[in-house]
Amino acid sequence: MWKIRVPYKYKMLLWNLVREILPVGSILRKRIPFFDPMCMRCEYHLEDTVHVFGDCPNSCVFWSLIFKQFAYLKIDLQKFYNSNLSDWLSFNLANVSTWRIIFTVGIWHIWSARNMAVFEKKMLLIQSTFNKFLFYYHFSLTLTQGTIDRPSCSSNNSSRMWAPPQKGYHKLNTDGSWINVDNAGGRGVMRCEKGIWVSGYAMKFNAMTVASAELMAIREGLLRAWSKNIKFLELETYVDALTKMLKDPKSFEDGDLGNLIRDVASLLERDWTVQIFHTSRSVNLVADKLAYMGRTKFKAGECVPFTYPPADCFDLYATEIPDMVP
Incomplete structure (x- = not known):
């Protein structure tokens, strides 16, 4: 048992x-x-x-x-x-x-x-x-597929390489980090089709569950993408269950996560195109690192924007773009 x-x-x-x-x-x-x-x-x-x-x-x-x-x-x-x-x-x-x-x-x-x-x-x-x-x-x-809180340490770069979005799109990678209600955080990274950093953020908040932390990170990322007037967006999350849920949000609106799901659903219904994909955590390392930073380095309620990659995750970011930038 x-x-x-x-x-x-x-x-x-x-x-x-x-x-x-x-x-x-x-x-x-x-x-x-x-x-x-x-x-x-x-x-x-x-x-x-x-x-x-x-x-x-x-x-x-x-x-x-x-x-x-x-x-x-x-x-x-x-x-x-x-x-x-x-x-x-x-x-x-x-x-x-x-x-x-x-x-x-x-x-x-x-x-x-x-x-x-x-x-x-x-x-x-x-x-x-x-x-x-x-x-x-x-x-x-x-x-149960792996560690919840820390980035993967695989040495095989090719197996964990981030892929750029389709032409004309931006890509948003999000992640949540959760230990308990008072010790949770989230983050997001937005990049263009060439892999260049457009925007990032890390935040610390109170969250009841891991799923709540993931959804709060997604909500913040969508709000930031919308504020930048992005009309075509790929949203990637490593949590396959969230991918399924966000493609049919109304079926989950009366559950424990109802308010968060309604917020995210209303953002997805705005006048833009958002495509949702599931990805492995091993190709979501930059976002994963930012989520850990948000939970461990910031105060509750604090959301820190990053115009450029922060030093803590710059090396991870650099390994993902050498073949993308002309």
């Missing part, structure tokens, strides 16, 4: 589930007199652990969307839907590694939706819960 390649918070929830110590209605009823143990989502069944994660109609529809999305895994639905809790957990945690990740992230989002219904009296649309799951599943894959 602890070897599943997902963020630690997902593993902790799964550990609590395996130990059957989550505060579901049936458990709370034993400890709190007159506590209503009924499910707050379907308002019909007793809320025990099996009901929350498997039998509740909301959870069943959620899992059906997952099975449809990942049909190629050919999960045995008979075993999935017709097992007691112990066998259900054993079946899912003994499955292929991809499904173990999907299952663990799915568990988290079911529990999150349940808590919203219990504590905030709000019911997310099941499709919205699924959209959030899909985003964070892809985001988890991104985070």
Whole structure:
């Protein structure tokens, strides 16, 4: 269980589930007199652990969307839907590694939706819960591919060379750096088709999650590109999940990142052409370095513009342009 390649918070929830110590209605009823143990989502069944994660109609529809999305895994639905809790957990945690990740992230989002219904009296649309799951599943894959916070140190320049945008376009590379809510930063680098530095920035801010930091860096970069009257822009981010989300932002507007997503979506809808691409972190080194600078060297709320490449990342920048400038 602890070897599943997902963020630690997902593993902790799964550990609590395996130990059957989550505060579901049936458990709370034993400890709190007159506590209503009924499910707050379907308002019909007793809320025990099996009901929350498997039998509740909301959870069943959620899992059906997952099975449809990942049909190629050919999960045995008979075993999935017709097992007691112990066998259900054993079946899912003994499955292929991809499904173990999907299952663990799915568990988290079911529990999150349940808590919203219990504590905030709000019911997310099941499709919205699924959209959030899909985003964070892809985001988890991104985070487990390598180090989150520091630039790659590969010595193979050819394998990590930045590529210029198509003719007539500028390219914006963005990145976020996140340790905790009070220790986050972002950055962006904008270059022309010849690879020449046009603008850069590094900033420090408060952010709830890594995804929030990435989106705040993107929002700032789009605002700066618009202020320079750029009409054709390529936006590159190393987070594949963000690339998918920004191409269909309305599907994610009612999630945890809703306000940021709406801001970015409104910028993308302005009178210009913005093409969004996913790139490897290994070709996003200049932006990655600036994000680390923003988080470690500046004060919260500070955003520092760079008309020229700063000394801390000049060598990285120089290795990417020798064959581009005439």
